[in-house]
Amino acid sequence: MKHRLLRFGMWALIAAVLALAFAAYLQPGFMLDLANRIYLCL
Numbered sequence: 001m002k003h004r005l006l007r008f009g010m011w012a013l014i015a016a017v018l019a020l021a022f023a024a025y026l027q028p029g030f031m032l033d034l035a036n037r038i039y040l041c042l
Helices: 002-025 028-041
Strands: none
Touching: 002 028
16 A cells, blocks of 8 residues: 555656646746756856
8 A cells, every 4th residue: 555655656746747847838938047047057
């Protein structure tokens, strides 16, 4: 039972991260700012 809950939790976490990434792409200004910040750190 614990293994099944852990597996479900991992899938829920992956789905949440993908949903957040998709939502971020709907705001191009945010993505441009994020890309600039990452580029400047390199």
